[in-house]
């Protein structure tokens with residue numbers, strides 16, 4: 001199926017970013033939000049991305065104008081009537097998503113693809129609200145959408161093969177890297193990234209190290225930004241939503257660190273409202289120590305040790321659970337983490353990294369962390385089976401990959 005015109009619903013940071021990517025590929029794109037002020041804010045965000053390219057000499061001002069002309073801001077569903085593919089990027093509420101998809105279905109051509117950019121909600125459940133559920137699919141971008149190469153393509157239970165193939169081809173036409181992921185809570189990347197970020201939050205509330213030191217340590221490991229800077233960029237509200245969905249599906253190993261809920265309660269949402277773990281607006285400056293003290297008084301846990309492994313091993317362990325559930329292949333898991341989170345290229349992804357340090361070493365370390373920090377580190381069963389069968393990684397020439 002050829003896509004002549006696309007649409008995006010929700011002109012927030014993700015929606016606007018997605019519309020920028022689509023317009024950059026040369027396709028007209030309708031960008032909708034509930035009121036003109038939000039639409040204008042989205043259009044301004046897109047212009048800012050293009051302007052930065054003009055400033056760097058990567059495009060001319062007239063090329064920018066041509067690209068901006070491709071973006072049609074609107075507050076009406078009527079403007080979607082000739083769209084071949086629409087991506088919903090509204091906030092994470094199933095009721096709202098159902099309403100959006102039902103409105104969309106009323107105006108779209110029968111052949112159109114209806115995609116959701118949800119970070120963690122069930123695509124199958126979203127699809128259950130519409131007649132043409134075979135046309136519903138997850139097309140999940142990563143923040144910042146104009147930069148991150150990965151797109152997760154997630155079929156729901158009802159999605160047709162044709163829709164999946166069209167979504168993959170569409171992602172490629174945007175010059176992105178699509179990875180097909182089997183539907184599960186958090187899909188692939190969020191399912192691995194959130195436990196990593198959550199572990200940083202545990203380490204913070206336990207006063208294991210300062211957040212600056214932990215951010216520096218993770219950059220030292222090779223991540224493009226530290227976990228606290230990333231939590232602030234993603235938004236503590238978004239992270240809390242995704243954490244809740246992961247906990248609901250996978251249980252206690254995904255229990256969110258108390259500090260994440262407290263951040264939301266204290267309206268520290270991150271970059272978007274000027275204060276998160278870090279302070280972006282000096283007028284909002286407030287000490288987090290009383291919050292941390294109260295958590296420590298309640299949990300009785302403080303002064304635990306911090307190491308980059310503590311965070312990265314959460315990622316590796318969840319990758320092993322994903323492999324066991326056939327969420328994606330080992331090479332797709334690694335590729336997704338490289339392209340979706342900037343996991344260091346030289347380490348090749350969490351599974352190549354596990355193979356390099358030894359699967360047996362990973363299991364021993366997880367067992368140790370499980371004893372000291374709790375059962376959320378309990379090794380995925382597949383890891384123990386691999387060790388028992390001598391699949392130890394590079395040293396035995398076979399592990400997650402063959403060497």
Ligand code: CAA
Pocket residue numbers: 049052056118119141142143144145146147148190193224225230234238340341342
């Ligand atoms: N919008 C558009 N472009 C942006 C941008 C933004 N918000 N932020 C940075 N850029 C561009 C810059 O303009 C620059 O472009 P050029 O190469 O053309 O000059 C380029 O990105 C690199 O930026 P910087 O030099 O300023 O900084 P950097 O090299 O540190 O990169 C980063 C910034 C891309 C954000 C990088 O730090 C990174 O990859 N961080 C990890 C982000 C991540 O993990 N994202 C996934 C989160 S999970 C998610 O999104 C899923 C979900 O559902 C919650």
